[in-house]
Amino acid sequence: MAEDIVSELGYMALGTRLKRISDKMSHSSRMMYKKLNIEFEPNWYLVFLIIKNKPGTSVMEIASSLGFAHQTVMVMTSKMVKKGYLKVSKGEKDKRKTVFHLTTKANEILPKIEQVWEAGKKVVYELLEEDITIMKHIEKLEQNLKELSFGERIIDKLK
Secondary structure, X not given: OOOOHHHHOHHHHHHHHHHHHHHHHHHHHHHHHHHOOOOOOHHHHHHHHHHHHOOOEEHHHHHHHHOOOHHHHXXXXXXXXXXXXXXXXXXXXXXXXXXXXXXXXXXHHHHHHHHXXXXXXXXXXXXXXXXXXXXXXXXXXXXXXXXXXXHHHHHHHHO
16 A cells, blocks of 8 residues: 555644545535435535525625635635536625525425535544544634735745
8 A cells, every 4th residue: 555645744744634524524515415415516515505604795705705816706606607507796885796505496395405514524424533622723823824825834834
């Protein structure tokens, strides 16, 4: 078996480890949705939840809530519109603003998807062996990176 240099590097390869875990979970989720005959991408669920909870949410509001780039949200929402889960309209007060609402198709599939999400929540808890302290570390990491980027921190160390 080939050596796992990423694991061997420990915390030095933290970004790669997190990406690897994310990729495995996304791929597995994509396969699970296919097995359940649900046309849904794993990364759509957060956008779905935001719009479900606040119909008429704009691209910028979604991007801000998720900490994603505007373009990333545009790509996701465009795909969701094409699949018939979102309808697009202009803001009532600001006609330049693009806002989203769930479609009838989305509302019809929502109970099934919510069951999947609830089961997924339980699985993540089990995978963490019921110890969610990792979330405190991730929150601290995100906060620290918000204050000063990873690259800027490296440049500071090189001075």
